[in-house]
Amino acid sequence: MRKKIVLIDGHSILNRAFYGIPDLTNSEGIHTNAMYGFLNIMFKFLDEEKPDYLTVAFDLPVPTFRHVMYKEYKGTRKAAAPEFKQQVPLMQDLLRSMNINVVTCEGFEADDIIGTIAKTSARDGLDVVIVSGDRDLLQLCEEHIKIRIPKTKKGGTEVEDYLPENVFETYGVTPLEFIDVKALMGDTSDNIPGAPGIGEKTATKLIAQYKSMENVFEHLDELKPKQKENIGNNIEVLRQSKILVTIKTDVDLGFKLESAGLDDMFNADSYELFKRYNFKNMLSKFDKNMPQKELEVYDNFKEVTEFNEVEDIFNKVKEMVECGKQIGLAVLAEESLSGIALSLSDEEIYYIPCTGFVNENYLVARLREAIKLADGRLIVTSGLKSVLKFMDTTSLYEYSDVPENAFLDLSVGEYLLAPNNESYDYVALARTYMDINLPTRAELIGKDSLEKASQTNNENLVKYACLQSYIYLKVANNILDNLKKMDMYDLFINMEMPLIFVLYEMEKQGVRVDKQELIDYSAVLAERIEDLEASIYKTAGEEFNINSPKQLGVILFEKLGMPVKKKTKSGYSTASDVLEELAVDYPIVNDILEYRQLAKLKSTYADGLTEYIGADGRIHSNFNQTITATGRISSTNPNLQNIPIRMEMGKLFRKVFIPREGFSFIDADYSQIELRILAHMSGDEKLIESYNSDVDIHRATASHVFNTPLEEVTDLQRRNAKAVNFGIIYGISSFGLSKDLSISPKEAKQYIDQYFESYPSIKDFIDGLVENAKENGYSITMFNRRRPIPELKASNFMQKKFGERIAMNAPIQGTAADIIKIAMIRVYDELKKANLKSHLVLQVHDELLVEVANDEIEKVREIIEKGMKEAAKLKVSLEIDLNVGKNWLECH
Incomplete structure (x- = not known):
């Protein structure tokens, strides 16, 4: 071999x-x-x-x-x-x-x-x-x-x-002939000249026909006049280019x-460098060089195989929590509960399996008994939402009866400490707090399900379970101490921990979808996409793959002769910004942009969402608490926070989301929450006065910026002021604002300068955010949430500017994220306390969607208004737009 x-x-x-x-x-x-x-x-x-x-x-x-x-x-x-x-x-x-x-x-x-x-x-x-x-x-x-x-x-x-054979199949030339193709077309990324007007398609066609560039030179008379001119006038340059591209x-x-x-x-040696560069998830490759203390507890991992031992363990757990001692808990579950691991101390680390041993209901009942006694957050775990899925015995439309004050979720705590990290699992926690490397799930049981691993690799399954509960117990107090040192303990205990139960309920509830409406809408989109395809092919004069940047580039820039705005190593750029610039002069490009948007709508939402509709007719999305560095909640499988609403055809997707029988939707959306936070945090008197006098904030800003009486502000001035208002929050540049408003960068800079002259304390506040972030290495919200900003140390100008924009925006956006979380907790608590049938079902940035029983609408409206408006005390009022409807679209 x-x-x-x-x-x-x-x-x-x-x-x-x-x-x-x-x-x-x-x-x-x-x-x-x-x-x-x-x-x-x-x-x-x-x-x-x-x-x-x-x-x-x-x-x-x-x-x-x-x-x-x-x-x-x-x-x-x-x-x-x-x-x-x-x-x-x-x-x-x-x-x-x-x-x-x-x-x-x-x-x-x-x-x-x-x-x-x-x-x-x-x-x-x-x-x-x-x-x-x-x-x-x-x-x-x-x-x-x-x-x-x-x-x-x-x-x-x-x-x-x-x-x-793959080269020939793809390019129609042999590997050696490929050299001549590259020489003819040149390479813009390396500034190697080719023949003017000769792109990859033409160069490939010529070499495929004539077999070499020299042979093309000998047959110039057979070429099209423009090709003959462009190649014939550059023969020596092309020969040099061939030398340059020949390896x-x-x-x-x-x-x-x-x-x-x-x-x-x-x-x-390499281990030390991997550690130095913080390549934590690669350290598992260094098993033999890792500190051996990780192996000391392996002998204390025990799979419980006698029923009387289970009773003894839970009796001891109850005694420990009654005495205020922590217990490490890991729940192994997929479709059903496979087992649990409990760490009581370094010497007592147990795995209790369900499969073929203890009945799942019995195991849950005994664990719930202990949890009810664990007031004081003594049950230490990670990924609490998945734990609740198997601990909660209530029906779908009831609120969980698992006590909130029993748990510490370490993944959420560590997320607050290091929001830029990729992982917060037991392996990452062990590396951070114990300087040891542990085998991952993949290394212990591969891709096997938990059920299969219990049959074929049970020893490693036990190790996997026990390692988790052991690490949780060992590192819990380190995480709590760090949260206290960084002044985020209150944020963790009173915001992030209660939020877990809110998100769990939202996932359990899901949101109902009219499947047939979704299928019908997919057909409407398909029809419009076909019309656009036909129009594009007609203008182009041929059919081609519109989704292929390579083929699209050839059509637009070679066949139709549009001006080339940008090239990449693989050819012409057909990115959205390039096409939007061309769309002003070329109707076919407008069709292509609409085609792209509608094709994404159809594949991602019309067809994609259908796959997520469960047997109950509802979509149960995952709401993630430890993904975004800003503190915002994200949604996956599917992403229900990204339903497009700016396009009219995208907005219609909200129509397919419907409440169950006898219910309606209440949608409540904070009004200009980030601008209100800016007014509060900056203390700018003009902005505060504008909000407290209840005038149109954008019209008031236009009045100040353009020195125009409020009643004389034009719609254009208001629109421009609105763009500046929101742009300031995101650290917009004069170039960015000029693109948004279709004005010159010079004029945009004047708008921004005039804004800061009108609101000088906002300028001082924003500059202060950047300076503080540079000094501390992180930004901070009103509620002490930190966001590290390593980009501020970058030597690259663009990277550093990006870091400055983060420093300007993160305190405001992060505070908005904190406020909506507080509102969610308040609304959830009040709905539960009143024993109502209504539930939160969705959160989309600054917006809450509640599925409300028709006989509870007025009561729930009061709860939502109070919960959202009183979520934070600002120098300006928090206002919401609240609407009731029979589908999500009707609420807007």
């Missing part, structure tokens, strides 16, 4: 990771997003390919033979972002610490290094796999050299694999295969 070597294009993959992953920094302010993404990609390909050898090639920041040969090339190539450049040497050092072969060569680029090693290795009998985002490397394909190109699609990573395969590297062996990647 042939051995295998994987060659990674270091700069290409690092660059892809840099732009594909949001900025990350460690505690030292070092940017790490590119390194983190690179490692994820590298590990993915190592797992898939299982090579014998590995080498990573990097460019050196010195002139190469291409720079020397073509002087303009170096000067015009786009400079790398400072945050990216910072990570290149760090990535190389990290790879070397992992004993991975890193190759650079003065005067040559990574492409040439890879080309040389690839061809040499293939000749020496190895299979070669090249990993790169650069399609120039397709020219290297041969029988034993495969190119793998990772690309982002729908938020995930997909890989395109190329052998010679060298004979660089004198002194490469030795044995230096590329994979050996001891996960060692003490």
